[in-house]
Amino acid sequence: MPFIPHTDADVKAMLAAIGVDSIDRLFDEIPPALTIADLPEIPEGIGELEITRLMHRRASRDGTPLCFIGAGAYERHIPAAVWQIAGRGEFYSAYTPYQPEASQGTLQLIYEYQTMMAGLTALDVSNASLYDGASALAEAVLMAVRGNRHSKSKRVLVPTTVNPVYRATAHSIVKNQNIELVEVPFSTASGTVAPENLKAYESGDIAAVVLQQPNFFGSLEDAAMLTDWAHQRQALVVAVCDPSSLALLKPPGEWGAAGADIACGDGQPLGVPLSSGGPYYGYICCKQDLVRQMPGRIVGRTVDIEGRSGFVLTLQAREQHIRRSKATSNICTNQGLVVTASTIYMGLLGPEGLRRVAAVSHRNTRRLAERLARIKGVSVAFDSAYFQECVLRFEQPVAGILQELAQRNILGGFDLSEHYPQLGNALLVCATETKTDEDIELYAQTLAEILKK
Amino acid sequence: MPFIPHTDADVKAMLAAIGVDSIDRLFDEIPPALTIADLPEIPEGIGELEITRLMHRRASRDGTPLCFIGAGAYERHIPAAVWQIAGRGEFYSAYTPYQPEASQGTLQLIYEYQTMMAGLTALDVSNASLYDGASALAEAVLMAVRGNRHSKSKRVLVPTTVNPVYRATAHSIVKNQNIELVEVPFSTASGTVAPENLKAYESGDIAAVVLQQPNFFGSLEDAAMLTDWAHQRQALVVAVCDPSSLALLKPPGEWGAAGADIACGDGQPLGVPLSSGGPYYGYICCKQDLVRQMPGRIVGRTVDIEGRSGFVLTLQAREQHIRRSKATSNICTNQGLVVTASTIYMGLLGPEGLRRVAAVSHRNTRRLAERLARIKGVSVAFDSAYFQECVLRFEQPVAGILQELAQRNILGGFDLSEHYPQLGNALLVCATETKTDEDIELYAQTLAEILKK
C-alpha cells in the first residue's frame, strides 16, 4: 500500500523504542466497540498505472465541446508558464505561511497579488483570497454590515441582475445573522436597474447596496448613478465585478463621486482553467478605512532585525485563530495555489494584455450576437450596452435548442428561463478570446439548421 | 514579435551608448550583397493562443492506437513525478555544467545516474550520456577498437541479430575510419547466434564482437559462450542491452568468465515516453581500465577548498573542447534532460520496481504470443527462449495484416520482411506492462477476424 516508507525493521525498532509489541496497542485507549476491522465498501488500492488508465478514460468520456457558456466561468487562453510554475513543489506543497521566514515566496507573491487586485479595482486594499465569487459576495455583505457605522439596519439591496447563484449562496451564508437581502427588480427592456426600480427603497435605513458590473446578463449598469444613490443614503456600495474586465471598464473605486466601498468577485477569468467548476478564487478589496473588517488572510510588508524588507501575515487579530468567536470570518484555508497561478497570469498579461483579452472577448461576443440575430426567430433581448456576454431571445424554449446544439458538440449558452422566467425564451451567450470567427460561423450555421426544423 | 523585452526608450539609450543611430548600423561590416530584407516564405508570427490551437489539432490527428510495437522503443508507465520534476526550470534551462559550483544539481544527478547504470550493467564506469542506442553502438565500436591493445585489425563482428537500424547507423558513423563491421549470420531455427555461425571467424584478428541481449527478435543469446569465445581471441566484447531488462537478466558485466568489456544501448525504456522517436538517450558503460577511452562527458566526485564533497566534469582531456582532433568523440551537447528524468525513474522504481516491470512485460508478451499462436496460420517463429519480445510467423505477408489491424486502431508489431527476408512472413510483437489482458484478447480477436477473411 502506497506512500508508507516503513520497512519491517523500522517498525520493529520503533515499537521497541515506544515499548509496545504491536501498532494495535497504540490504539488501546479507543473503546473496542468503536473499532472496525475493515472497510468492505472501499475497493482495493490500485497503482499509479491503473489509476492513470482509469482517469484517462473518465476524462476523455466528457469530450471537448465548443463552449459558448459564460455565466460566471469564462474559457480563457492560459499561458503555459502559469501552471508550470504554480505546480512547482515549493508553491504546490507549502501551507499557510505561519513561519514567515520560511515562506517569503508565498508571502511576497500574495503581497504582489494584493497590489495587483487593489490596482485593478482602484481600491486601497485586497485580502489574500476567499473561496470563490459567490461566497465572496456573502463575506462582502457581512463586511459591509459590520463596517457601516451609520446604518443600524441589516438590510442590503441586491438587484436581481446580480448572478442568481451568487445571490442564493449569499442568502444561505448570511441568513442566520438576521441580515435581510432585499431583491430589487430590473427593467426587462434594458436588462439593468433603472431609477424607477429604486423608488420603493428611497427612504429607510439600508446598510449596503450590491451592484454587479457588467451584470449577470452582460448588460452595463449605470454604476455611477447607483453608487451615488446608495451613498446619499449612508449605504455602503458592494461591487461585484469580473476582474478581467477592469482593464477596460471603469473600476469600482472610480464609480460615482466616492467610488464603491468594497469590490468582490471571482478571479477565475484571470488564468484559472474552467476545470469543471473549480478550484477558482474569490477576491475582495476595500477602501483603507474598512481594512480591519476584512475577512481572511492579509499580508503586510515589514522589516527583519537587520532592516531587510520582508512579508508577514498581518492584522491576524481579526482572524478566527486569534479572535475565535469574534472573528470577521471563519475562513482558514483559502485558495492559495489558484491565487499563485492568477498572479503569474496578471504579471504575464500586464495592462496591455488584459485590455486586449477583454477587448477581443467583447468583440467576439458582439459578432456572435449580431451573427445569431440575423437568423429568423433570434433577437438581442435588451437595448442596453453589454460587455463580453449578451442575452438572445428565441421564439421557442431554449432548452430544446441547447440539446440539439449539444448533439452537434456545441454548448450554446446558459438557459435563463429557470432563474428569469419573466424573460421568456432567453439564452445568455458568451464568446471569449478563445473563439475564432470560424467557431462563431459554425455556431450560427448549426443554429440556423436547428431552427429551420 | 515575442520574447524581445526592449522598449523604444531602451533601444534609444542603448544606441546612444554605442554611438550609432540605428541597429542596422551594427551590421555595417556585412557585405550588402549578402544582406536580405525579408523572409517571404516564413509565415507571420502567431501568439501562444493560436499555436496552442494548431498543435492540439496536429497532436489529436495522430490518434491513440493500441501499440504492440517494440523494436527499440517500449511503451512504459512513467510515474507522474518524473517529468514534473525534470521539467523544473533549474533542470530544463541549465546547460552543460561548465561552472561546477553553480551546477551541483545536474552534476550530482549525473554522478548518481552513472552509479545506477554501472550497477545495472555490473560494469565499473558509465559516462553522462550519448545521443541514443544506435549512435551509442557506433561510439562503443570506436571505443573498442581504440581500447583493444592486442588487436591491430579494425574488424568488428556484428551478428545480424543485432538491431538492423543500430547496425546501419554504426556503419554510417564508423565507415570513414576504416573500421570493418563484419556481419555474422544467425540460426533461423533459434533466432540466435549458434556456435557454427562463428566457425568462419575462428582465426584472424578481431578487435571486438558485438552482442545484443535480448537480441532484436527478443531471443536470448548464449551470452557466456559468445563472450568467452571473443575473449579467447583477444577481442573485446560490446554488449547491447535494453537496460530495463537488467533487473531480471544477467548483466553484461557477468557474462562468461570475465564479463563484457563495454555495454551500451538506449535508456528509453527507463522513464522516457515514446514521443514519436525521441529524445531518448544512449548509455555506455565499461570496465575501469577502458575509462580513458570513454566518449562524452563524465562526472567525478571531489572536494572543495573547505573539504566539502562536490562534483565536477572530469577526464575532460579526452573531450573535443580540449583534445580537439584527437578527442575520443566529437560529442558536445548530449541528452542531459532525458537522463535527468530517467534517473528519477530509476530512483522511484528501485530494484524491486524494475524487476516487476520487466517481469510483467515478459509475462504479457508470453501470453500475447501464446494467445496469437492459437489462431490458425500463426506460429511462434523460433524455438529459443525470448524476453519481452517475440517473432510470430504468418502464412501471408505481414504488411497487409498490419494495415487491417491499423484500421481497427491496433498497431500489431514490426514487420521483419524488409530487414530479414529470409524469415518469410515474420512479425515482431511486444506487450509491455502497459497492456491489460483485455488489450491482449482484443488483439487476438481482431487478428482472428482478419485472418478468417
Add this chain to the structure above:
Amino acid sequence: MLIFEQSTEGRKATAQMPADSQMVDAEKRVSELPAALLRKSKVPLPEISELEAVRHYTRLSQKNFSIDTQFYPLGSCTMKYNPRACNSLAMLPGFLGRHPYAPPEFSQGFMQTLFELQEMLKAVTGMRGVSLTPMAGSQGEFAGVAMIRAYHSARKDHARTEILVPDAAHGTNPATAVMCGYTVREIPTDGEGDVDLAALKAAVGPQTAGIMLTNPSTLGVFERRIQEIAAIVHKAGGLLYYDGANLNAILGRVRPGDMGFDVIHMNLHKTFSTPHGGGGPGSGAVGVSERLLPYLPVPIVDKAADGFRWLTEKDRPQSIGRLSGFAGNAGILLRAYIYMRMLGRRGMRRVADFATLNANYLMVELRKLGYEAAFPRRRASHEFIVTLKKQAKTLGVNAMAFAKRLLDKGMHAPTTYFPLLVPECLLIEPTETESKQTLDGFVGAMREILQEAETAPEIVLGAPHTLPVRKLDDVRAAKQLDLTWRADVPN
C-alpha cells in the same frame, strides 16, 4: 525585489497578447461602449517580459519551505506527501476544459468520479449522506452547524440557541457557530486531556443546539469517553458535530458515525492529501446521519438509471442551500478521489496505523531528550504536544525560538501556540509518509537546539540565521500597515 520594481513602461510579453489580427474590429467595438463606463486610469499591473515573469516567480518559489523540499510536521495540518499523479490526472484536458454548466452528456466521467467519492467518504466515516460542495474545513463546519440549525428550526425547537465548544477546539469552530447565529459556550478540558464530563453535564440543557467536537482532539489525544459525551448531548436534545481535521489518526479504524456523530466535516486537503498550495485550496466535504439528510447543501451527485445527475434545490427543498458558485473545489475533489483509489481499502487503515506509530515514536524519543509531553500518560494520536514552559522559564528560550531554530536545521516548525490551552506549546504531526530516518533527523535537531538553548541561547533566540530574511517584525507590520506596494512609498 518586487515584480513592480522590475516593471518597464511599454514592456510586454507579446506572445501572450492577442495578435493584432485579432484586434481588428476589437478597438472599434470597445469605442462603441458608453465612454462613461470605460476605464481612463492606468492599470497598475507590472509591464514585464515573459522571461522576467518566469525568472521572478521561479526564484520566489525557491524561498519557500514545502513538503516537497523539507520535513513539515505542522500539527493539525497533516502535511503528508501529495502524490504527483493526483495533480497530473486531475489536470487532464477532459476535466480542465469542462465548463461547470456542461450538460449531463458532457459530464458523466466527472460526475461518476464525484459520486464514487461521495460513496467512499460515506463508507470511511460511517455517515449516511455526503455533500462535496463546502470549499474547505471552515465552510464544512458552517454547513454542519447550519444543518443543525435547520434541523431544530424544522422541529420548531427555537429555544436551542447555544453551541458547546471545547476550549481546545480550533478557532474556526466558535467563529462558525457565531456565523450560524448561535452563542458559544466553552467546555473545559481536564488534566488528562479529556472533555470535563461534569462541566459538560452542567452545560447541557434545552438551550443546547449541539456540541462541536474534534476526535482525536487538537490536544493530540483520543476522546476516550466519546460515547458518554454523545449520550449526554443527545439526551439533552442536542446534536453532535465532528470536526474531521484529525481523521488521519483513525482512518479505517474508527468511524465518526459509529461514535454517534450526527454531522461531520472532513478536510480533504489534510486526510486525503490534496495540495496545501501555500494556503489552499482545500475541501470540507460534509457527512450526515439519517436525520440530517434533507438539509445537505446542494448540488449533490445522484446516480439515476440513465446516468449521473445533479440534485439541486428542487430535489432537496429543505437543503441549507448553496455555499458556492458551482459544486465545490472540483479539481481538489478529483485529486482526493485519485488518492483514495490508490490507497484503497487496506491503504486507508495503514494511514492511521503509521501516522500514529510515527507520532508515538517521536513523543518517546523527545521525552528521552528531556522534553516534556503535555499529556505524558496518554497515547499520542497522529500528533502530540510538547510544552516548553520549563525551557521558557529556566533558559528564557520559548517555543517560538525553538520553532525558528528548527528552520535553520532545514525543517519546518511544528504548529506553535495552538491549542492555546497548553503554554509554550509545540503541536507535532509527523504524518505516515515520513520515514524513521527523517524522524530521527528531527530528534537530532531538537537535541542540538536543546543543547544550544542551554549553552548559547542567543543562537536560538536570534534564529533564523540561514534563511532569506532573519526574524521579521510582526508588530511593526500591524502598526505601520503596508498592504499594497506604492511606487511613491520607499520600502
Add this chain to the structure above:
Amino acid sequence: MLIFEQSTEGRKATAQMPADSQMVDAEKRVSELPAALLRKSKVPLPEISELEAVRHYTRLSQKNFSIDTQFYPLGSCTMKYNPRACNSLAMLPGFLGRHPYAPPEFSQGFMQTLFELQEMLKAVTGMRGVSLTPMAGSQGEFAGVAMIRAYHSARKDHARTEILVPDAAHGTNPATAVMCGYTVREIPTDGEGDVDLAALKAAVGPQTAGIMLTNPSTLGVFERRIQEIAAIVHKAGGLLYYDGANLNAILGRVRPGDMGFDVIHMNLHKTFSTPHGGGGPGSGAVGVSERLLPYLPVPIVDKAADGFRWLTEKDRPQSIGRLSGFAGNAGILLRAYIYMRMLGRRGMRRVADFATLNANYLMVELRKLGYEAAFPRRRASHEFIVTLKKQAKTLGVNAMAFAKRLLDKGMHAPTTYFPLLVPECLLIEPTETESKQTLDGFVGAMREILQEAETAPEIVLGAPHTLPVRKLDDVRAAKQLDLTWRADVPN
C-alpha cells in the same frame, strides 16, 4: 547527501510497483527462462519512498543556475529564454504516446510539423535541402563533412584528404573531420579576427576536401571576406561547410546559402531556443546546396499527394545513411517548430537585431569600465570577447576568478578560455531575450569585481563564497577517479 545514502533496504515506492494482481503468472514466466541467463546479483539501485525521491531531486534542482533563475551569458551557447509553450505543446499526449514506427495514417500531424520545419529551415538558411535527423550540432557537423566526403568519392576525387579548420573553430570541428577520415589543417586568424586569406590561399590545393567555417566566428566577429574565402576554396575544388552555432547573430539578415556555403548544420537548441536541459538534448539539423542533395542523411519527410511520408535509403541510395535509431530528437524538433511559428517572419529578424544590439551595448559599457575587448575595432556580432590578460598580469586575478566571482553576484559566468586563441578570454553572449536592466546589472557586477580585484583580490580569487560548495578541486577529480558511488568507499 547522495540518493544511495538515503536508501533503506526493503523500502519501496509501492504506488509505482506493478500491483500483485499483475504479478500473477509473471514470476512463473520468469522462472521458465534459462536460469543461466537470469541475474543473481543484487541490483544496486536506491530503495527509497516516492516522497524521498521527490524531495531529493527537487532539492538537487535548487542548486542549479539556469536561464529560468539567472542571467546566463554563456558565449557560443545562445542561452535565450525557452518559451514554456514549446515544452507543454511538444508533450501533448498525441505526440508523446506515438510510437516512432506508427504507420503514416497515425503520423500525419507529427510528419506535417517536421515537413514544415524542414521548409522553414531551408528558407531561413537559403539552403536547397534539409535533414532533421542529426542529434546535436556535433552530429550535424559529422553529417556535413560525411556528405562532403561522399560528394568527392562519387566524383572519384579521392585525393581530397584534408579539411581546413580555422584555429578559432570549436573543438567539435576538428574532432568531426577526423571522424570522417580527414586530416585537419588549421588556418590562422589575423589580428583583426579575420581568417588569414594569404595562409588560406597557401593551404588550398587538390588535397583540399573543404573548409569548416563559423560565421560570425567564435571570436564574435563577422567573417567579412566570406565571399573571397568561398571563391578561393571553391576554385581549389573544395566545399564550404558552415558551423551554424552562431546563426542567432544573422537570423533573417544573412543566409549561409547566400554566402556560398555548400552544407551547414544548425543548433536548434541554440538559435531556436529548445531547452539546454543540463547538457542536452539538442538537434543539429543539416542543410545542403543543390549538389549535395543526394547525400542527405535519412529519413527525411516528404510531401506526397496522399500525405506525408518518410524518404529512406530506398529513395536516397546515395544518402550517407542513418545517424540514429529513428528520426532525430523528435520532441526537440517539435519545440523548434513551435518557437519558429511564434517568432514568425519579422520575429526572426528581430532576434538577430536585438542579440546584436545587446552584445554591442555590453561591449561598450564594459570597455567604459576599463575592460579590454579582444577586437576593439570590430562590431560585436551576437557575442564578443573580453581579454583579462592585463588584469591577470597586473592584479594576479585571471578570467576564471572573475567568472567564479560573477556566480556570487547571482549570474552565470560567460564562456571562459574559449576560443583558446585569446588569452584569459571571456566570451560573452547576452542573447536578445535579456533586458537592458539585466545587462546594466551585469555591468554593475563587473564593475564591483574589478574594484574587488584591485582592492581585495583574495575575495575574487577565493570565489565562489555563496554557493552550495566553494571552489572544487578539478585536479584531484582526475587523479583520484571517483566516478561511481560505492557503499564501502567513504566520501
